[in-house]
Amino acid sequence: MEILVCVKRVPDTAENEIEVNNDGSDISRDDLVYSVNEWDNYAVEEAIQIRDNVGGTVTVISVGDDDSEEVLRREMAMGADKGILLSDDAFNGSDGKGLASILKAEVEKGKYDLIMAGAQADAGAGQVGGMLAAMLDLPYASLVNKVEVVDDKKLKVGREVEGGNVEMNDIELPCVLSIQTGINEPRYVGIRGIRKVASVEIPVHNASDLGISPDTVGGAGSRVKVLDYFVPDLGEGAEMLEGSTEEIVEKLVELLKAKGGIK
Amino acid sequence: MTQVFAYIIHKDGVADDTALELIAAAKKIQADAQVTAIVTGSGSDLDAVCTEVAASYNEVLKIDNENLAYPNAEIIRALLLKMLPSDAILLVPHTTFGMDLAPGLSIKLDAAFVADVVEFEGLDGSTLKLVRQEYSGQVSTHVSCDISSGGVINIRPGAFAPDESKAASGTVVDKSSEAQGITVKRSYLETVVAEVGDVDITKSDVLVSVGRGIEDEDNIEIAHDLAEVLGADVSCSRPIVDSKWLEKSRQVGTSGQTVKPKVYIACGISGSFQHLGGIKGSPFMVAINKNSKAPIFQVADVGIVADILEFIPEFADKVKEMK
Numbered sequence A: 001m002e003i004l005v006c007v008k009r010v011p012d013t014a015e016n017e018i019e020v021n022n023d024g025s026d027i028s029r030d031d032l033v034y035s036v037n038e039w040d041n042y043a044v045e046e047a048i049q050i051r052d053n054v055g056g057t058v059t060v061i062s063v064g065d066d067d068s069e070e071v072l073r074r075e076m077a078m079g080a081d082k083g084i085l086l087s088d089d090a091f092n093g094s095d096g097k098g099l100a101s102i103l104k105a106e107v108e109k110g111k112y113d114l115i116m117a118g119a120q121a122d123a124g125a126g127q128v129g130g131m132l133a134a135m136l137d138l139p140y141a142s143l144v145n146k147v148e149v150v151d152d153k154k155l156k157v158g159r160e161v162e163g164g165n166v167e168m169n170d171i172e173l174p175c176v177l178s179i180q181t182g183i184n185e186p187r188y189v190g191i192r193g194i195r196k197v198a199s200v201e202i203p204v205h206n207a208s209d210l211g212i213s214p215d216t217v218g219g220a221g222s223r224v225k226v227l228d229y230f231v232p233d234l235g236e237g238a239e240m241l242e243g244s245t246e247e248i249v250e251k252l253v254e255l256l257k258a259k260g261g262i263k
Numbered sequence B: 001m002t003q004v005f006a007y008i009i010h011k012d013g014v015a016d017d018t019a020l021e022l023i024a025a026a027k028k029i030q031a032d033a034q035v036t037a038i039v040t041g042s043g044s045d046l047d048a049v050c051t052e053v054a055a056s057y058n059e060v061l062k063i064d065n066e067n068l069a070y071p072n073a074e075i076i077r078a079l080l081l082k083m084l085p086s087d088a089i090l091l092v093p094h095t096t097f098g099m100d101l102a103p104g105l106s107i108k109l110d111a112a113f114v115a116d117v118v119e120f121e122g123l124d125g126s127t128l129k130l131v132r133q134e135y136s137g138q139v140s141t142h143v144s145c146d147i148s149s150g151g152v153i154n155i156r157p158g159a160f161a162p163d164e165s166k167a168a169s170g171t172v173v174d175k176s177s178e179a180q181g182i183t184v185k186r187s188y189l190e191t192v193v194a195e196v197g198d199v200d201i202t203k204s205d206v207l208v209s210v211g212r213g214i215e216d217e218d219n220i221e222i223a224h225d226l227a228e229v230l231g232a233d234v235s236c237s238r239p240i241v242d243s244k245w246l247e248k249s250r251q252v253g254t255s256g257q258t259v260k261p262k263v264y265i266a267c268g269i270s271g272s273f274q275h276l277g278g279i280k281g282s283p284f285m286v287a288i289n290k291n292s293k294a295p296i297f298q299v300a301d302v303g304i305v306a307d308i309l310e311f312i313p314e315f316a317d318k319v320k321e322m323k
Helices: A038-054 A068-078 A096-107 A128-136 A191-196 A245-259 B018-029 B043-054 B073-083 B096-109 B217-230 B238-242 B308-322
Strands: A002-006 A009-011 A034-036 A057-063 A082-086 A114-118 A140-151 A154-160 A166-172 A175-179 A224-230 B004-007 B035-041 B059-064 B089-093 B112-124 B127-134 B139-146 B151-155 B171-174 B186-192 B206-210 B233-236 B263-267 B284-289 B302-305
Touching (some): A002 A128, A009 A068, A038 A057, A038 A140, A057 A068, A068 A082, A068 A191, A082 A096, A096 A128, A096 B096, A096 B112, A114 A128, A128 A140, A128 A175, A140 B073, A140 B096, A154 B096, A166 A175, A224 B112, A245 B302, B004 B018, B018 B089, B018 B151, B043 B059, B089 B096, B096 B112, B127 B151, B206 B217, B217 B263, B217 B308, B284 B308
Parallel strands (some): A002 A114, A057 A082, A140 A175, B004 B035, B004 B089, B089 B151, B112 B151, B206 B263, B263 B284
Antiparallel strands (some): A009 A034, A140 A154, A154 A166, A166 B186, B112 B127, B127 B139
């Protein structure tokens, strides 16, 4: 099976406190630790497991700047066979539709049976997979936490729905899936694994390689634009307990006794 | 004036809470919005839902087809593509169904798409200004959306107070013929219900809930110790289950359990809306987190900025001492 997985380099929210920058034009990007989007990493692991079961290749692809190459290389160290970077200044500021149209142009140059993406990334929209499927006229299933290859024409997939229930579906290949976290246990990538793929060439395709007119993507082609970033004022918020740990613990115990939190 | 439609989610013949929230959202876009409800399904359950929502919507479009007995987003996307006018605004609840349906629909309609909207700040010509969040709620954004060729807008459940006025007494229009002849490449088989674990956290009065701040599987023990001295149960947020450190039945959130304790102690949990969506009944909430900007502090009653790995054992010791 020929599998393509879309991945994105994002600030690692487990490693960073995300704050708004001074003029509200962006988050503060000084000293941020970046990594592969967590959902995408689960998608790559799933792709590798499917390939190891039924054969084929796994290609990882990213829209981003030169730094995104390290994320592709990391996923290749996990076991992906190939990486492709889609990079052009014209792509900057693309909305979800713009990103999907850039990916679509590359997808159409190959022949893929299965396209996967993380269910969401840093902006939390969860849109690119579904948009890409619609542009390619392929069936789509989102929030997938179970994949079973039935034969070369069909998959059985589980979608994680409300309450942790799983909605089982048959879906015809080729198709697009968005992958939910927890579907598998992504393998560890060591420094040795990274070294092994350090010299593998990762082709970089720009707008003209992909036949994309620059005014249809990036900020110019976006109907949805982020105007500014801010921290919402949601009223009073919590009463913050301060002092030494001992003082805080004492106050907390008193409060919990009053509220029935200590039996 | 742009026509506004709302997709109604329902189950067992009852409309979801979001049905009334979408009216409130529509009125934030245009105060005098005339909203048309779209209700798909099959049989008497569908009729009951249509009657229910007609009290609140001016017009209800009913689409009855046996293939719609379960809401398969692939079928409903094709259906809505046939039904919606080209420059319409469609409001969809940002649920697991809405996430499945909406992004692809916006492409097919050539409409703008915005996910998980929490507030609207007005419509100026064809520019809709709205608010959404990024980075699991750590920051918010003002967003502009050009709806000159329509818009598909996903609305966060619970973000808009439901419009309970029931002032519409709308008409139900049967559009079932639109569902004829739709074939798709994905078919619904069954729903596998989540397993029940050894502890039923939905019945707990006091929960010690752990998140990413616990850092390592071995540290889960300190949460169990605290729960034991408090007479509480241990629950958790999604990353803990993804890491397989606790079983799925202990996960609080929209994709886990809905809990209604008297006291909720959130330890190292940032407070994403998916997590908070699983906490009902306004418990007394204590948040302990080393990130002073964690969104959980906005909703908690009491907050403590501390490393839970140090704080929880001291807290447990103190409670033990008192006994």
